[in-house]
Amino acid sequence: MTKDEKRVILASSAGTIFEWYDFYLYGSLAAMIGAQFFSAFPEATRNVFALLAFAAGFLVRPFGALVFGRLGDIVGRKYTFLMTILIMGTSTFLVGLLPGYASIGWAAPIILIALRMLQGLALGGEYGGAVVYVAEHAPQDRRGYFTSWIQTTATLGLLMSLLVILACRSYLGEKDFADWGWRVPFLLSIFLLIISVYIRMQMEESPAFTKMKEEGRTSKAPLSEAFGQWKNAKFALIALLGLTAGQAVVWYTGQFYALFFLQNVLRVDLLTTNVLIAWALIIGTGGFVFFGSLSDRVGRKVIILAGCLIAAITYFPVFNYITATANPQLHKAHQSVEVVVIADAKNCSFQFNPTGTSKFTTACDIAKATLARSSVQYTTESKAGATETVVKIAGKEIHSYDASKLTGDEAKTVPAAFTKSVNDALGAAGYPVPGVANTEIVKTSGFFDIFRAQPLKLIVLLTFLIILVTMVYGPIAAALVELFPTRIRYTGMSLPYHIGNGWFGGLLPATAFAMSAEAGNIYTGLWYPIVIAVGTLIIGAIFVPENRNKDIFADDK
Known part of the structure; x- marks a missing residue:
C-alpha cells in the first residue's frame, strides 16, 4: 500500500470512527438522558421516549442518504462528507451543553430530538461518501481490502464510546456521572471534530469524480437517474433485499441486541456488560479486514450470504449458551420451573408500545408484563x-388484578402486593428475583477482571457473534460500490444501505423484545433476524451478481 493510499484510508476511516462514536454515545447513555430530558414522565415512559429519540436518528438515515448522496454525485465526495462531519460533531457537542427539562421545560426534549435527527441525517451521508471515496482510489483487485477499513469504523466507534464512558464512570463515580458526568463524553467530541475536519481538509477530491466532472459527465439529477430508471433502481432493490437487510440484522444482533440481551434480559450489570462486549469487539474487529481481503479472492456475495446462513443456524444455541453461562440460576429455572398464565385470550393484548403512551390495564396484560x-x-x-387471570408458578396460584378498577389506596397497595407475591413464588421455585443476591451471575470489577472461566466463555461466545458481523459487513462496501456507475454511485448505494441498517437493523432490539414478551420466551425475538437473514440468503443467491473483478468506471460513458 502506497503512502498516498494509506493517507486516503486513514483520512476516511478516522473521521467515520468519530462520527460513529458520536452516534453511539446516545444509545449507551439513553437511560440517563431520559432522566434529564423526559423527567415529566414516569420512569418507564421516559426511558421509552429516550430510546425513541435514539431510534429517530436511525429512521432519518435514509433521508440523509438521499440529501447528501445527491450532493456527493453533483458537487463531489470530499466536500459532501466534510459537511457531514461538521453537522454530526456540532450536534453531538450541543447535546452535552443542552439544559435539561428542569431548566427549560419542553424545549429541552424538542431540541434533543432535533439534534438526534441532525445526527441521523449526517450519518446517512457520511458512510456512502467515505466508502465511495476509498473505493475510487483503490486498485481494482484490492477494493474489498481497502474498503474493509471503513467497515471497521462502526465497531471501533462503538468501542471508543464504551471505553470513554467506562473511564468517565470510574473517575467521576456513579452519582456524579448520572447527575452531570454523562455530558463529558459528548463534550469531548469537540476535539474529535477538530481532528476530523483538519484531516479531511487535507484530502483531494476522488480522481474518478474529478475526471468525470472535467468531461462534463456528472449526473444533473442523480435521484431520478438512480431510482427513476429501472436499470439502476433494480440494483437498489437487489442491494436492499439481497445484501443489506440480512447484513443489518446480523450486525445489530451481534453487537446491539447482544448488549441489550445481557443487560436487560439476563440482568448482567452495566459495567460487566460493557467490559464483555468491549473485549469481544477488540478481539473480533480484525475480521472486517480479513473478510474484506478474502472477498477480493473468492467474491463478496459468497462470504456475505455464508454469514447470514451461519447466523440463522447458530443464533438459538449461542444465545441459549450465553444465558446458561451468564446467569446459570435463570437458565436452570427456565428448564425446571413451570409458569402458566391462565386467562381469557380476549383480555390479553400484544404489548408493543413504541410511543410509551398506551395503557395495558387488564389482569392478563399485567400478569404477562410482570413476568416479562x-x-x-x-x-x-x-x-x-x-x-379472572391466574398466574400459576410451580403449582402455586396467584390472582392478577385489573388496574382500571382500582381506586384510592388500592391503586398503590394491590400492585405492590401482586408483584411481591409473584416474586416470592418465583424465588421459592428457583428464579433469581430483585433484591436477592444472585452469586452465580457473571460479574467483573474492571476491564481486566476477565481471566476466569465464566467471563472468558462469554467473551468467546460474543466474539463468535462479532465474527459473523465481520463476515457480512467486511465485504458489503465493495459489493455495493460495484453495483452502481460513478455518476450516481454515492446516491445509489447510500439509500439501500441506510434503509437496511437504519430500519431493518435499527428497529431490531425493540421488535425482538416485543416478540419475546408476547410469546413468554426470551429467545422468540431471535426469529426476527433469522427470518430476514434467510430471506436475504435466498434473494441474494438468485439475484445478486458477483462483481469483484468489475471495472467500476467502465460503464460511465
Whole structure:
C-alpha cells in the first residue's frame, strides 16, 4: 500500500470512527438522558421516549442518504462528507451543553430530538461518501481490502464510546456521572471534530469524480437517474433485499441486541456488560479486514450470504449458551420451573408500545408484563369466559388484578402486593428475583477482571457473534460500490444501505423484545433476524451478481 493510499484510508476511516462514536454515545447513555430530558414522565415512559429519540436518528438515515448522496454525485465526495462531519460533531457537542427539562421545560426534549435527527441525517451521508471515496482510489483487485477499513469504523466507534464512558464512570463515580458526568463524553467530541475536519481538509477530491466532472459527465439529477430508471433502481432493490437487510440484522444482533440481551434480559450489570462486549469487539474487529481481503479472492456475495446462513443456524444455541453461562440460576429455572398464565385470550393484548403512551390495564396484560420484567419463561393457557387471570408458578396460584378498577389506596397497595407475591413464588421455585443476591451471575470489577472461566466463555461466545458481523459487513462496501456507475454511485448505494441498517437493523432490539414478551420466551425475538437473514440468503443467491473483478468506471460513458 502506497503512502498516498494509506493517507486516503486513514483520512476516511478516522473521521467515520468519530462520527460513529458520536452516534453511539446516545444509545449507551439513553437511560440517563431520559432522566434529564423526559423527567415529566414516569420512569418507564421516559426511558421509552429516550430510546425513541435514539431510534429517530436511525429512521432519518435514509433521508440523509438521499440529501447528501445527491450532493456527493453533483458537487463531489470530499466536500459532501466534510459537511457531514461538521453537522454530526456540532450536534453531538450541543447535546452535552443542552439544559435539561428542569431548566427549560419542553424545549429541552424538542431540541434533543432535533439534534438526534441532525445526527441521523449526517450519518446517512457520511458512510456512502467515505466508502465511495476509498473505493475510487483503490486498485481494482484490492477494493474489498481497502474498503474493509471503513467497515471497521462502526465497531471501533462503538468501542471508543464504551471505553470513554467506562473511564468517565470510574473517575467521576456513579452519582456524579448520572447527575452531570454523562455530558463529558459528548463534550469531548469537540476535539474529535477538530481532528476530523483538519484531516479531511487535507484530502483531494476522488480522481474518478474529478475526471468525470472535467468531461462534463456528472449526473444533473442523480435521484431520478438512480431510482427513476429501472436499470439502476433494480440494483437498489437487489442491494436492499439481497445484501443489506440480512447484513443489518446480523450486525445489530451481534453487537446491539447482544448488549441489550445481557443487560436487560439476563440482568448482567452495566459495567460487566460493557467490559464483555468491549473485549469481544477488540478481539473480533480484525475480521472486517480479513473478510474484506478474502472477498477480493473468492467474491463478496459468497462470504456475505455464508454469514447470514451461519447466523440463522447458530443464533438459538449461542444465545441459549450465553444465558446458561451468564446467569446459570435463570437458565436452570427456565428448564425446571413451570409458569402458566391462565386467562381469557380476549383480555390479553400484544404489548408493543413504541410511543410509551398506551395503557395495558387488564389482569392478563399485567400478569404477562410482570413476568416479562423478570425474564420468566411462561406459557399462556386460554380459558374462554374466564373472569379472572391466574398466574400459576410451580403449582402455586396467584390472582392478577385489573388496574382500571382500582381506586384510592388500592391503586398503590394491590400492585405492590401482586408483584411481591409473584416474586416470592418465583424465588421459592428457583428464579433469581430483585433484591436477592444472585452469586452465580457473571460479574467483573474492571476491564481486566476477565481471566476466569465464566467471563472468558462469554467473551468467546460474543466474539463468535462479532465474527459473523465481520463476515457480512467486511465485504458489503465493495459489493455495493460495484453495483452502481460513478455518476450516481454515492446516491445509489447510500439509500439501500441506510434503509437496511437504519430500519431493518435499527428497529431490531425493540421488535425482538416485543416478540419475546408476547410469546413468554426470551429467545422468540431471535426469529426476527433469522427470518430476514434467510430471506436475504435466498434473494441474494438468485439475484445478486458477483462483481469483484468489475471495472467500476467502465460503464460511465
